[in-house]
Amino acid sequence: MSLAERLEAYLTRTWKQPITVADLSRIPGGASRETYRFAAKVGDETRSLILRRDPTGSLIETDRNLEYLALESFHDKLPAPRPVAMDAEGAELERPFFIMERVEGGAAASPFTVLPYGDHARAIGERFFQILGVIAAAEPTGLPLAKAAAAPAPEDCWRVALDQWSDVIEADEQHPQPIVRAAIRALRRKPPPPATAVRVVHGDYRTGNFLHDGAGKILAILDWEMVHLGDPLEDLAWAIDPLWGHFDAANVAGMIPRADALAVWSQASGLPVDEEALAWWSLFAAVKGQAIWTSAAKEYRDGGFKEPILAVSGWYTARRHDEILAAMLLRLEGLS
Numbered sequence: 001m002s003l004a005e006r007l008e009a010y011l012t013r014t015w016k017q018p019i020t021v022a023d024l025s026r027i028p029g030g031a032s033r034e035t036y037r038f039a040a041k042v043g044d045e046t047r048s049l050i051l052r053r054d055p056t057g058s059l060i061e062t063d064r065n066l067e068y069l070a071l072e073s074f075h076d077k078l079p080a081p082r083p084v085a086m087d088a089e090g091a092e093l094e095r096p097f098f099i100m101e102r103v104e105g106g107a108a109a110s111p112f113t114v115l116p117y118g119d120h121a122r123a124i125g126e127r128f129f130q131i132l133g134v135i136a137a138a139e140p141t142g143l144p145l146a147k148a149a150a151a152p153a154p155e156d157c158w159r160v161a162l163d164q165w166s167d168v169i170e171a172d173e174q175h176p177q178p179i180v181r182a183a184i185r186a187l188r189r190k191p192p193p194p195a196t197a198v199r200v201v202h203g204d205y206r207t208g209n210f211l212h213d214g215a216g217k218i219l220a221i222l223d224w225e226m227v228h229l230g231d232p233l234e235d236l237a238w239a240i241d242p243l244w245g246h247f248d249a250a251n252v253a254g255m256i257p258r259a260d261a262l263a264v265w266s267q268a269s270g271l272p273v274d275e276e277a278l279a280w281w282s283l284f285a286a287v288k289g290q291a292i293w294t295s296a297a298k299e300y301r302d303g304g305f306k307e308p309i310l311a312v313s314g315w316y317t318a319r320r321h322d323e324i325l326a327a328m329l330l331r332l333e334g335l336s
Contacts (some may be wrong), residue, residue, distance in 0.1 A: 003093065004038070007051065010092040011040055011099075014085055018042075024051075033064075033225060037102060048104060049084060053097035055307075063225075064088060065148055068098045070224040073143040073200070078131050079103075079210075079220045106211025106219040109254075114247050116207075116254060123216035125255025126264055128207075131221060132239060133268025136199050136232035145200060149229045154194040157231040162187055162284060165291040172291075172298040180290040183283055183325045186332060192280035195231035196271050203227050205235045206244045207253045236265055236273070237281035242324050243289060243317065283332070286325045293318035 001009075004024045011019040024038040027050075036051040054064060064086065071083040086098035109116035117124050140146045152160045166184050169177065203226025211219040238244075239253060240261060246254030252261050262273045297314025300307075 003036075006093050007038070010087070011085070015042065022046075048102040050081065050100050050102045051093075051097060052100070053093055054090070054095040063148075064096050064098055066145065066227050067225045069143075069145045069148055070200070070202075070227040071100060073138070073145045074135065074221075077138065078134050079218055080224075081220055081222070103211055103220040106213055108208055108211055108222070109246075111206075111208045111244055111246065116246060117212070120212075120214070120216035121251070121255045124212055124218060125251070125253065125261065127216075127218050128210070128253065128255060129239070129261045129264040130268045131218065132202070132205055132235055133265045133270075135202055135205075136197075136235065136265070136269035136271060138200055140198070140200055140229055143200070145227065145229075149200075149227070151198050151229045154196075154198055154231075157195045157198065157234070158187075158191050158280065158284070161230060161234060162287070165284075165288045168291040169287075169294050172295045174294075174297055174301060177290070177294070177322075179322045179325050179329070180287055182329055183287050186329060187280065187284055187287065190280070192231075192233075192277040193274060195233070196274070197232065198229055199232045199269075201228050201230045201232060201235050203235070203238075205239050206241070207246065207255075208244070231277075231281065232269065232271060233274070233278055233281045234284070236262070237278060237285040238288070241282070241285045241289065243286075243320055283325070283328050286321050286328065289321045290318060290325065293321060 004021045007024065008019055008021040011021070020041040022039045022041060024036055027035040027037055033052040034055045036053070038049055038051060040047045040049055052064070052067070065088050068083050068086045071080055074080050075082045081100040081103055084099040084101060087093065088096050090096040115121070140149070140151060162184070169180060169184075202221070202224060204223050205221070209223040210221050213219055240258060244253050245251070248254045250257065252258045255261070256264075262278075266273050293313045296310045297318065300310040300314055
């Protein structure tokens with residue numbers, strides 16, 4: 001039975017009415033999920049949907065239940081797809097998956113593109129950091145996500161996050177990595193202040209993970225697969241990491257100046273920006289990135305999973321984050 005036929009049978013059982021699946025096609029890319037677009041015909045109605053299915057190998061190991069619950073929590077609060085159905089066991093389509101509504105008419109910028117937002121960079125940047133502030137402002141208690149996401153104590157957010165990604169490096173590295181090891185030691189020597197508040201952390205909030213209409217409007221925040229509860233400064237630091245800067249030294253995320261981004265985020269979230277804490281989380285962000293690229297390299301080399309994005313991640317982005325880490329460590333030691 002083909003994937004389209006399996007999907008058709010699943011939706012027919014789930015919605016308890018005959019469903020016809022049409023135009024099923026794979027969307028290229030996707031480091032941690034296989035993503036397909038398709039149309040589900042229900043009587044005279046056609047619904048445009050997206051299927052997100054676990055791959056046979058992945059850049060990162062994530063919980064699709066958390067991603068689904070995150071969309072349930074935020075689709076009515078900010079631009080995000082509405083979730084439709086989920087099978088966490090994987091019996092229906094061979095591997096775990098979920099389905100969400102498709103957002104039409106948008107484009108995502110490649111992190112390797114110079115000045116991708118053109119004249120609309122400021123409008124997109126202000127909205128981008130405002131939405132991130134909305135996520136950070138949401139009290140987790142009562143959100144669907146709280147049913148499955150554990151909340152660390154404010155003083156433990158840094159340790160939980162650093163232990164997670166340090167363990168990935170320990171398990172997956174293929175060769176010595178002295179720069180990231182030095183950064184991990186520096187992070188452990190001087191932890192950040194406790195989190196001002198424990199909130200929802202998107203986990204991969206950055207340029208390239210949202211759709212925009214090309215005229216200054218953000219249509220959807222995507223890729224919630226690394227969502228968790230923690231210090232919201234983790235998201236802010238990842239969003240402004242130089243890797244996502246589109247080679248624009250004057251602005252963060254290729255959008256707006258750093259000071260403007262932090263001000264927009266703070267106003268929307270109602271939280272202060274502690275520069276000492278943000279500096280710690282910024283160094284952490286590059287460590288986290290290097291852990292992801294380390295895992296990607298192992299999957300490409302040993303896992304039999306040959307998506308080009310894994311090769312690029314294990315090569316170019318890994319070396320770029322080495323450079324970012326080295327520069328941060330030099331500034332930390334007062335050597336630059």
